[in-house]
Amino acid sequence: MSDSGFDALIHAPKRLQICAVLAPLKEVEFKLLRERLAVSDSVLSKQLKALEDAGYVILNKRTENGRQRTWVSLSREGRIAFSGHVKTLKEIIK
Amino acid sequence: MECKMTNQKIPPEEARSALADVKEIEDSTTDKFKNPPSKNAAISLFFGLFSCAVAFDGVAFWNYVALIITLFFAPLLILGFFYLRKLGVKPKLIPHSLSGKILSYGMMVFFVAVIFSGEAFYVAGCSWAPYLAGLANAVVYSICMWKAPLGEWVSEKGEV
Numbered sequence: 001m002s003d004s005g006f007d008a009l010i011h012a013p014k015r016l017q018i019c020a021v022l023a024p025l026k027e028v029e030f031k032l033l034r035e036r037l038a039v040s041d042s043v044l045s046k047q048l049k050a051l052e053d054a055g056y057v058i059l060n061k062r063t064e065n066g067r068q069r070t071w072v073s074l075s076r077e078g079r080i081a082f083s084g085h086v087k088t089l090k091e092i093i094k
Numbered sequence: 095m096e097c098k099m100t101n102q103k104i105p106p107e108e109a110r111s112a113l114a115d116v117k118e119i120e121d122s123t124t125d126k127f128k129n130p131p132s133k134n135a136a137i138s139l140f141f142g143l144f145s146c147a148v149a150f151d152g153v154a155f156w157n158y159v160a161l162i163i164t165l166f167f168a169p170l171l172i173l174g175f176f177y178l179r180k181l182g183v184k185p186k187l188i189p190h191s192l193s194g195k196i197l198s199y200g201m202m203v204f205f206v207a208v209i210f211s212g213e214a215f216y217v218a219g220c221s222w223a224p225y226l227a228g229l230a231n232a233v234v235y236s237i238c239m240w241k242a243p244l245g246e247w248v249s250e251k252g253e254v
Contacts, residue, residue: 011104013115020116021123024189024244029182036123071184079190086116092109 005084009054014039014047019082022057022074030070048072056081127183128243134236140167142232145205149212149224156224185244194242201238205231 010016014037021036022028028036034044051057056078060071074082129137144163150156178185188198212227 006104011112013112016112016116017119020119023191024120024124024186024194025183026186027184032182036119036126069182083191086113089109089113092104093106093113 005081005088007081007085009050010056010081010085012047014043015051016085018044018047018051018072019056019074019078019085022072023079023082025073027060027071027073030072033072051078054081124242124244127178127181127185129239131240134239137239138232138236141235142228144228145209145212145231146224146228148209149216149227151213151217189244197238197242201234204234208234 010019017037018033021033030044030048034041037044039047048057048059052059054077055075058073058075060073062069062071128134140163144160144167147156147160147163189195208227208230212224215223
């Protein structure tokens with residue numbers, strides 16, 4: 001069993017859920033992500049900051065129709081780390 | 095870039111629980127963007143009609159049907175994209191996962207193969223072949239839209 005893909009940063013429950021929501025999509029708006037995870041703005045911001053510092057997510061603030069929207073997406077490194085982590089979890093339960 | 099790779103081992107129960115959480119949120123996210131059955135049926139019907147029309151090689155009436163459906167569908171697809179964007183999501187055209195890619199490319203190949211087969215059989219004298227091609231594409235498209243609205247197959251809840 002290989003543990004090389006285990007990522008302690010991603011393994012935290014809320015961060016794991018953030019990656020799971022972002023994985024099948026190109027970009028998700030901050031507001032929708034907050035609703036999916038049922039957390040407050042501050043909790044989500046804190047978790048996203050940790051993932052952003054690790055280079056796993058990309059935050060894009062854009063003004064659309066006079067309203068600022070923050071879009072979140074998984075970076076290439078984030079996708080690799082998330083799929084590697086999930087693969088390792090699957091190996092652990094085998 | 096800070097990467098926190100560790101050789102940490104976790105108990106199988108914790109891994110199982112984490113995987114169940116991942117699966118549940120992935121599936122509930124996909125479910126959120128699933129079309130209602132009536133919309134799914136309408137889109138599949140039009141796609142089936144389009145497949146049937148294309149398979150009727152050189153028949154003027156069916157050429158008009160294909161053209162009208164194309165003109166009707168193009169704005170609908172653009173509107174659908176903007177609707178999802180308004181909801182706060184931008185879907186990927188081609189999924190990143192290998193299974194998603196296989197599903198997407200497999201679907202495309204299947205649909206094209208069915209249309210060309212229908213056309214070939216029609217030219218060879220089977221007048222019912224385009225109808226069968228349309229029906230096959232409508233049914234498969236409907237199942238794919240229901241089970242994989244974002245390009246990833248949705249399994250039963252909690253299944254790992």
